[in-house]
Amino acid sequence: VTLLAVACAAIPLLSGVVLLLSTPSSLRGARLVAAIGLAVAGTFAALLSRHGRTTIFGGFDSDPLSAFLVELLLLSLAIPLVRRSSAAALGRLFLGGALAMVAVSTRDLLLATLALGIYPFVVGNGRTEGEGRARTSASWMFGIVSLAGLALVTYGSGRGTNLAAIAAGGREGATVGEVGLSLVAAGLVLLWLAHSRERFRYSEESLEACVSSSFLLLVGVASVLLRLTAWLPDSSPLAAIRALALAALGLGAFGMLGATRVRTFLTALALARTGMVLIALLGGVHGRMPLLLELATTASSLFLLAWGLESAAVAGDGGNVERVTSLDDLQPAPPSGARICLLVGALSAASFPPFPGFAIRFSLARALASEGESAALVAASALVFLVALGAMRIVSRVFTAAGSPSPSPSQTGRRITPEALLGLGLAAAAIWFLGIFPARLIELASRAVAEMF
Amino acid sequence: MSILTGLVWAPSVGALVVLALPGERPSLRRAVALGFALVSLGLATLVFFGDGGDPRREIAPWIAPLGVSYELAFDGFGSTVALWIAVLAPVVLLSERPPSLGRRTAALLLLAETALLGLAGSGDFVLFLAFYGAGLVAMTLLHQRPGAMKGFFVFQAAGLSLMAGLFVTCFHVAWAQTGFPSAEIGRLSTLVVYPDAQSDRFLLGAAALAFAAPLFPLATWLKESEEALSSTALLFLLGGWSLAGAQFFVRIVLPSFPTGASDAAGVVSLFAALGVVFAGLLPYRGTRERSWLPALFGMQALSLLGLLSSRTDGIVAGRLGLLQLGVGMALLGLATGGAESTAGLPLTKGGRVAAVGVVLAAVVLPGADGLPVYWRVLASLHDRSPTLALVAGVGLALLIVRLLLAVPNLARSLHRNGRRGALLMLPILGWWLWISGSGRGAARIAPPSALSKPGGLDEEEP
Numbered sequence: 065v066t067l068l069a070v071a072c073a074a075i076p077l078l079s080g081v082v083l084l085l086s087t088p089s090s091l092r093g094a095r096l097v098a099a100i101g102l103a104v105a106g107t108f109a110a111l112l113s114r115h116g117r118t119t120i121f122g123g124f125d126s127d128p129l130s131a132f133l134v135e136l137l138l139l140s141l142a143i144p145l146v147r148r149s150s151a152a153a154l155g156r157l158f159l160g161g162a163l164a165m166v167a168v169s170t171r172d173l174l175l176a177t178l179a180l181g182i183y184p185f186v187v188g189n190g191r192t193e194g195e196g197r198a199r200t201s202a203s204w205m206f207g208i209v210s211l212a213g214l215a216l217v218t219y220g221s222g223r224g225t226n227l228a229a230i231a232a233g234g235r236e237g238a239t240v241g242e243v244g245l246s247l248v249a250a251g252l253v254l255l256w257l258a259h260s261r262e263r264f265r266y267s268e269e270s271l272e273a274c275v276s277s278s279f280l281l282l283v284g285v286a287s288v289l290l291r292l293t294a295w296l297p298d299s300s301p302l303a304a305i306r307a308l309a310l311a312a313l314g315l316g317a318f319g320m321l322g323a324t325r326v327r328t329f330l331t332a333l334a335l336a337r338t339g340m341v342l343i344a345l346l347g348g349v350h351g352r353m354p355l356l357l358e359l360a361t362t363a364s365s366l367f368l369l370a371w372g373l374e375s376a377a378v379a380g381d382g383g384n385v386e387r388v389t390s391l392d393d394l395q396p397a398p399p400s401g402a403r404i405c406l407l408v409g410a411l412s413a414a415s416f417p418p419f420p421g422f423a424i425r426f427s428l429a430r431a432l433a434s435e436g437e438s439a440a441l442v443a444a445s446a447l448v449f450l451v452a453l454g455a456m457r458i459v460s461r462v463f464t465a466a467g468s469p470s471p472s473p474s475q476t477g478r479r480i481t482p483e484a485l486l487g488l489g490l491a492a493a494a495i496w497f498l499g500i501f502p503a504r505l506i507e508l509a510s511r512a513v514a515e516m517f
Numbered sequence: 518m519s520i521l522t523g524l525v526w527a528p529s530v531g532a533l534v535v536l537a538l539p540g541e542r543p544s545l546r547r548a549v550a551l552g553f554a555l556v557s558l559g560l561a562t563l564v565f566f567g568d569g570g571d572p573r574r575e576i577a578p579w580i581a582p583l584g585v586s587y588e589l590a591f592d593g594f595g596s597t598v599a600l601w602i603a604v605l606a607p608v609v610l611l612s613e614r615p616p617s618l619g620r621r622t623a624a625l626l627l628l629a630e631t632a633l634l635g636l637a638g639s640g641d642f643v644l645f646l647a648f649y650g651a652g653l654v655a656m657t658l659l660h661q662r663p664g665a666m667k668g669f670f671v672f673q674a675a676g677l678s679l680m681a682g683l684f685v686t687c688f689h690v691a692w693a694q695t696g697f698p699s700a701e702i703g704r705l706s707t708l709v710v711y712p713d714a715q716s717d718r719f720l721l722g723a724a725a726l727a728f729a730a731p732l733f734p735l736a737t738w739l740k741e742s743e744e745a746l747s748s749t750a751l752l753f754l755l756g757g758w759s760l761a762g763a764q765f766f767v768r769i770v771l772p773s774f775p776t777g778a779s780d781a782a783g784v785v786s787l788f789a790a791l792g793v794v795f796a797g798l799l800p801y802r803g804t805r806e807r808s809w810l811p812a813l814f815g816m817q818a819l820s821l822l823g824l825l826s827s828r829t830d831g832i833v834a835g836r837l838g839l840l841q842l843g844v845g846m847a848l849l850g851l852a853t854g855g856a857e858s859t860a861g862l863p864l865t866k867g868g869r870v871a872a873v874g875v876v877l878a879a880v881v882l883p884g885a886d887g888l889p890v891y892w893r894v895l896a897s898l899h900d901r902s903p904t905l906a907l908v909a910g911v912g913l914a915l916l917i918v919r920l921l922l923a924v925p926n927l928a929r930s931l932h933r934n935g936r937r938g939a940l941l942m943l944p945i946l947g948w949w950l951w952i953s954g955s956g957r958g959a960a961r962i963a964p965p966s967a968l969s970k971p972g973g974l975d976e977e978e979p
Contacts, residue, residue: 417650
């Protein structure tokens with residue numbers, strides 16, 4: 065078990081190094097190595113999930129929960145690998161993936177926050193001034209808020225930063241510890257927000273790479289918060305999480321309604337979905353399974369939308385390629401197949417019935433209701449409605465012709481390559497199918513949360 | 518595959534076939550779409566006639582960990598509505614000439630038909646929401662302008678969100694009381710809920726209906742939709758989708774919260790009666806030929822008044838009123854739409870006015886047992902509140918005046934639109950006369966006996 069668990073984190077690390085060291089001529093081979101590595105790591109994670117919880121090196125957990133999250137991380141690494149992101153970006157993503165795997169497997173708060181803290185530095189590339197500035201501010205935010213929180217946790221508990229030790233310590237110093245945990249939670253969420261905004265707004269990488277980078281960090285942050293609320297139910301930072309969740313959902317929803325650029329739109333959408341993930345933390349025991357499924361549907365819908373928007377960028381005349389940068393660039397609309405895939409992606413992102421995720425919301429809402437979080441439930445429902453309206457902005461642009469500015473000559477006759485359309489269609493069908501028939505996924509998530517202690 | 522699944526999903530299969538047809542062959546496209554719609558019509562007829570009075574039911578597990586199942590259950594009213602939708606769909610497809618019926622429009626209309634059939638028969642509220650959302654998306658995509666699309670989606674999605682909110686509270690209560698998750702609609706009426714909580718849930722359901730039906734003043738999207746939809750799509754919106762919200766109310770809210778319904782009926786009835794008056798008075802700024810459109814939410818409100826009645830005949834009248842709403846709107850839509858048609862109706866001016874008179878009579882007047890449907894609604898309302906009956910009666914009178922004022926425009930458009938529209942009115946009129954006139958039709962529409970229990974909606978008068 066120890067060997068498999070270590071290999072799960074080591075494989076992305078080594079694959080990242082191989083990708084970073086590859087030359088343009090050896091890139092194809094490096095991709096192949098990374099793909100095989102992901103498949104092997106995925107198999108290892110599946111094997112690990114069959115075992116119960118095992119403690120490794122005193123501070124790491126190998127349990128079905130970690131295995132579930134690791135599988136999500138591996139899948140999110142696979143998408144940009146299949147799509148043609150650059151070797152450098154892929155290499156950094158894989159290194160970041162290894163860090164996220166450390167964060168999802170450890171119960172030591174210090175180790176988790178350190179892994180997540182250096183994640184933006186590893187994944188970012190520092191090419192542009194704006195990006196560098198954003199990354200610096202993110203690290204500062206994280207550094208000040210989270211480390212201050214960690215200090216308070218250590219002081220308050222008197223038992224270090226290991227969650228198991230803190231949990232065993234009872235309520236002594238609980239107030240100080242609670243403030244500290246709230247600061248840790250807030251710092252991690254702010255870190256995610258700053259990093260994601262930086263990736264989407266300033267990075268020149270493909271949209272899929274940006275989604276992957278944002279999602280890897282989200283899984284890491286969500287896993288730390290999940291363990292915090294699960295191990296320390298009496299002093300968990302629920303007040304901070306409630307405020308952060310609703311703020312994220314609200315900012316995301318209104319951001320989607322107001323965004324004009326595609327990348328801003330995706331940032332807002334990712335923020336809104338993160339808000340939903342955080343809200344699931346308020347659902348206590350019953351909220352854990354929906355949280356994992358929210359993570360899964362967040363990843364799938366964001367990837368599908370990003371992939372669809374990237375594919376829609378191909379303009380027909382003269383074979384030139386124009387990126388879709390503004391939402392208005394979606395007119396004239398791409399061909400029917402791509403439009404349908406964008407429809408599935410956009411409405412899946414909103415979990416609008418009958419698109420993926422809407423049935424899961426019932427168990428999430430039930431969890432909130434059973435925990436007495438009625439106000440949060442009502443507020444979240446209203447904001448989710450706004451998210452659906454925001455998602456319709458994409459749909460209305462690709463399914464109507466009127467109201468658009470005059471298309472540039474290169475945009476007329478836009479078409480999509482058959483390979484891209486096939487891949488997009490298969491992805492949309494798979495996501496839709498898994499979303500509509502999530503019973504197996506629910507079983508896996510239920511087992512993961514049931515055996516997390 | 519069972520008959521119910523075939524009934525609901527045949528149009529969707531047709532939509533996929535239509536999308537997959539190679540090349541631009543409009544006649545073939547319409548023929549294929551029509552063929553699948555007729556398959557559905559045949560199966561709907563079988564369901565309506567072939568069950569010997571017992572509801573048909575089909576159930577299979579869907580998302581077992583959440584207690585969600587694929588359950589179709591057509592009771593008497595559900596099978597009647599399904600038959601109406603199945604009659605309407607071929608009429609709508611035939612109302613356009615093949616070149617005007619695009620691939621996307623045909624496919625979306627068939628998808629919307631599946632959604633409406635599913636709404637009539639869903640036995641699980643997650644499945645109900647799935648059908649509602651699918652229909653909403655299909656109807657939204659039929660809009661050809663972004664503004665109209667957004668307007669329609671905002672109001673309808675608000676209704677859908679409120680429905681989902683109601684279901685969530687019920688899901689939570691069901692899980693807490695039974696110890697296992699269940700999304701079965703039939704279970705909702707067995708839950709133990711305090712009377713004030715029943716009232717709250719009923720009001721939430723009524724609010725969802727107000728958005729989804731729509732009721733005044735939540736129908737501001739109607740004018741934009743009228744301008745942004747093709748005449749075919751508008752016909753389906755008016756005749757078919759206008760019953761979607763009511764399905765939620767009739768099939769789920771009223772049976773599940775009878776105590777709440779009787780407690781809160783006064784408030785909702787007041788808003789409904791005022792809605793009828795406003796529908797009669799409201800100036801319409803859309804196309805002149807369709808100045809009758811506000812009658813849509815006036816008739817919705819009148820039907821609601823019937824559904825909230827404390828008498829069985831009032832409830833039956835309310836249910837008939839809903840069907841009459843669909844029939845009337847479809848007839849008016851046929852009389853007004855199809856501007857591309859070239860063959861004029863070979864009637865004199867007097868004949869045209871007479872034809873319009875028949876259409877209008879179908880909209881507001883007849884119940885084939887001799888009493889006008891909405892008159893029975895008012896009579897049942899009078900027993901509970903004479904003042905409200907008076908207000909609603911004034912509203913109905915204003916609605917009739919509005920429709921009468923529309924006669925010249927209707928006669929002109931009927932003349933221009935030609936034989937096709939007039940011929941297509943015949944099956945609709947025939948269906949309506951048969952349903953409202955035959956004993957079998959009326960018996961199917963009556964609420965199930967379970968609702969007649971003490972404390973229920975339809976306690977008989979002594």
